[in-house]
Amino acid sequence: GAVVSQHPSxxxxxxxxxxxxxxxxxxxxxxxxxxxxxxxxxxLMLMATSNExxxxxxxxxxEKDKFLINHASxxxxxxxxxxxHPEDSxxxxxxxxxxxxxxxxxxxxxxxxxxxxx
Amino acid sequence: AQSVAQPEDQVNVAEGNPLTVKCTYSVSGNPYLFWxxxxxxxxxxxxxxxxxxxxxxxxxYGFEAEFNKSQTSFHLKKPSALVSDSALYxxxxxxxxxxxxxxxxxxTRLLVSP
Numbered sequence: 042g043a044v045v046s047q048h049p050s051x052x053x054x055x056x057x058x059x060x061x062x063x064x065x066x067x068x069x070x071x072x073x074x075x076x077x078x079x080x081x082x083x084x085l086m087l088m089a090t091s092n093e094x095x096x097x098x099x100x101x102x103x104e105k106d107k108f109l110i111n112h113a114s115x116x117x118x119x120x121x122x123x124x125x126h127p128e129d130s131x132x133x134x135x136x137x138x139x140x141x142x143x144x145x146x147x148x149x150x151x152x153x154x155x156x157x158x159x
Numbered sequence: 160a161q162s163v164a165q166p167e168d169q170v171n172v173a174e175g176n177p178l179t180v181k182c183t184y185s186v187s188g189n190p191y192l193f194w195x196x197x198x199x200x201x202x203x204x205x206x207x208x209x210x211x212x213x214x215x216x217x218x219x220y221g222f223e224a225e226f227n228k229s230q231t232s233f234h235l236k237k238p239s240a241l242v243s244d245s246a247l248y249x250x251x252x253x254x255x256x257x258x259x260x261x262x263x264x265x266x267t268r269l270l271v272s273p
Contacts, residue, residue: 047202075261083265083266084249084263084264084265084266085203085249087260087261087262090260132200134202134203136203147193147205147208148205149205150202150203150204150205151202152201152202153200155200
């Protein structure tokens with residue numbers, strides 16, 4: 042149980058185009074999903090927190106107009122990188138928190154999406 | 160603000176030997192502490208967590224970690240390393256406030272030699 046999937050696993054796009062990444066909780070309902078960005082040989086940096094049915098909360102320094110997040114249901118959150126540029130190339134990882142249960146719910150991570158912008 | 164430090168970029172250990180991956184944290188309240196492992200081009204896999212209770216926490220794949228409040232540490236340990244344990248290990252902390260935002264350390268690469 043507690044499986045999180047991401048699609049696509051890899052994407053290559055041209056500069057100026059937009060790319061959508063999906064994050065799904067396959068066997069549980071996720072009240073909250075997180076989006077992280079990981080640069081090579083570096084740690085995960087939280088980009089935003091996504092709550093179902095409400096606007097995402099972005100971390101300081103993350104452009105909300107560039108990284109659009111939609112959490113339309115309890116099992117799906119999407120990250121759209123708009124007008125992508127080479128500096129947006131990175132490994133994007135989502136995580137989801139299981140709804141209900143223990144007082145503290147651990148994050149379950151997706152396998153990540155490698156974005157390369159040419 | 161909360162923070163996590165993993166002082167070692169890489170840890171090298173021979174197969175069969177015990178391993179320790181260090182983590183220290185800084186928070187203003189009671190911490191929730193986590194260890195995750197990441198294999199190349201993969202997401203993070205949960206290993207173990209400390210919320211409350213016994214300071215020694217046992218997790219997946221034979222790993223354990225000891226919470227030391229006085230030293231603000233949460234070192235990851237395993238009595239006998241396997242080559243397959245070679246991966247990137249992240250320590251993370253969250254405040255005991257019900258808000259599950261995690262702050263990650265910079266990661267430690269564990270290399271287990273045959």
